[in-house]
Amino acid sequence: MPHKEETREFTPDLYPDFPEGFPTVELQTISLAKLLAGDAAEQERVFQECKGRGFFYLELAGCEPGEIIARDSHTMARLGEEFFKRPFDEKMKYAWSGNSLLGYKHAGATVTDKAGTRDKGEFFNIGKNDMLAPVDQMSRSWPEHVVEARPVLQAYMRAAHGIGVEILGILAKKLGVDPQEMQRRHRIMELSDDHVRITRGPPRETEEMPEIQTPSHTDFGTVTLLMNWLGGLQVWSESSRTAIVDSGLPDVPGEWLWVKPKPGCAIINLGDAAVKYTNGVLCSGRHRVIPSPGAQGKWVRYSVVYFVRPENKSTMEQLRGKGIPEGPVEENPLTTSEWIAQKAYGLGARIPGKPIPEGL
Numbered sequence: 001m002p003h004k005e006e007t008r009e010f011t012p013d014l015y016p017d018f019p020e021g022f023p024t025v026e027l028q029t030i031s032l033a034k035l036l037a038g039d040a041a042e043q044e045r046v047f048q049e050c051k052g053r054g055f056f057y058l059e060l061a062g063c064e065p066g067e068i069i070a071r072d073s074h075t076m077a078r079l080g081e082e083f084f085k086r087p088f089d090e091k092m093k094y095a096w097s098g099n100s101l102l103g104y105k106h107a108g109a110t111v112t113d114k115a116g117t118r119d120k121g122e123f124f125n126i127g128k129n130d131m132l133a134p135v136d137q138m139s140r141s142w143p144e145h146v147v148e149a150r151p152v153l154q155a156y157m158r159a160a161h162g163i164g165v166e167i168l169g170i171l172a173k174k175l176g177v178d179p180q181e182m183q184r185r186h187r188i189m190e191l192s193d194d195h196v197r198i199t200r201g202p203p204r205e206t207e208e209m210p211e212i213q214t215p216s217h218t219d220f221g222t223v224t225l226l227m228n229w230l231g232g233l234q235v236w237s238e239s240s241r242t243a244i245v246d247s248g249l250p251d252v253p254g255e256w257l258w259v260k261p262k263p264g265c266a267i268i269n270l271g272d273a274a275v276k277y278t279n280g281v282l283c284s285g286r287h288r289v290i291p292s293p294g295a296q297g298k299w300v301r302y303s304v305v306y307f308v309r310p311e312n313k314s315t316m317e318q319l320r321g322k323g324i325p326e327g328p329v330e331e332n333p334l335t336t337s338e339w340i341a342q343k344a345y346g347l348g349a350r351i352p353g354k355p356i357p358e359g360l
């Protein structure tokens with residue numbers, strides 16, 4: 001009997017190129033293999049990009065962690081696909097609850113503007129500590145296919161976390177900060193909000209209307225490693241450097257620029273914790289996701305994100321080093337969990353039914 005063809009949504013071999021004629025951002029391409037080999041010029045480029053826009057391409061070939069990310073990001077997307085195709089009620093058994101970001105976020109869970117327009121993106125967030133813990137010590141239940149995939153998830157999380165910590169170590173050295181201090185805030189086995197997020201966004205509905213899949217935001221954590229295969233990600237042309245609780249909308253004039261996916265590369269961006277740690281020396285770029293323009297927009301869009309976040313119990317006070325302006329000594333610095341809860345509360349204005357503050 002012929003094998004029944006499975007219908008697949010994640011089909012990167014079939015995607016057309018990103019179309020010409022749209023405003024795109026020029027990001028630098030930095031080689032992970034060179035960074036791991038201690039190449040001083042490449043390390044300097046990382047530093048410059050992180051002080052600048054806070055976004056760059058990371059070329060993955062030629063080293064083991066890079067090759068794990070390049071290869072297994074496809075497996076991650078498939079884990080998401082396998083989940084997203086289930087009936088809504090089934091998916092909602094794994095819905096976000098309480099303060100935890102882990103599990104399923106349905107499309108339309110947030111509002112994207114004052115008129116109350118809902119977002120179009122679905123997320124499935126798989127927690128690092130649950131995947132690294134013994135199977136009987138996970139904090140919540142996970143679909144069977146996710147539990148079965150624990151070995152590949154573990155390898156992916158270790159590779160992505162390791163890349164993030166490598167980048168943070170380079171930045172610490174450049175800033176005259178004790179690299180051990182940066183590492184102490186990011187030990188892999190300690191509890192943190194690190195997770196693999198698989199996102200799914202439906203095709204573009206109209207040519208002119210940008211349906212928002214993920215509204216404008218900056219990431220909360222320290223480093224984000226993103227794999228995507230279709231356009232859709234946009235960065236705000238100007239970035240502010242305030243790690244404040246904000247409404248989630250651009251606070252400096254500018255325009256949205258497309259980020260073209262680059263084969264063989266991850267996209268690295270810094271999050272607000274990196275800004276807070278460095279008193280604004282490093283930059284966390286504002287971004288959002290809408291369907292790609294042109295022919296790419298006809299496809300369902302998947303992305304695979306790994307968020308490196310500080311350990312829950314570590315405190316968020318600024319790091320001290322010759323490259324960081326001295327801020328006031330914080331008497332009772334917030335823990336990461338408290339700080340993230342505060343930021344999430346700011347974005348809580350996006351939850352349907354909650355009043356949207358002025359300015360949003």
Ligand SMILES: O=C(O)CCC(=O)C(=O)O
Pocket residue numbers: 197199214219226228232233287288289302303304305
């Ligand atoms: O899907 C993408 O390209 C980016 C997703 C993102 O920014 C996020 O989940 O924080």
Ligand SMILES: [Fe+2]
Pocket residue numbers: 217218219287
């Ligand atoms: Fe993001």
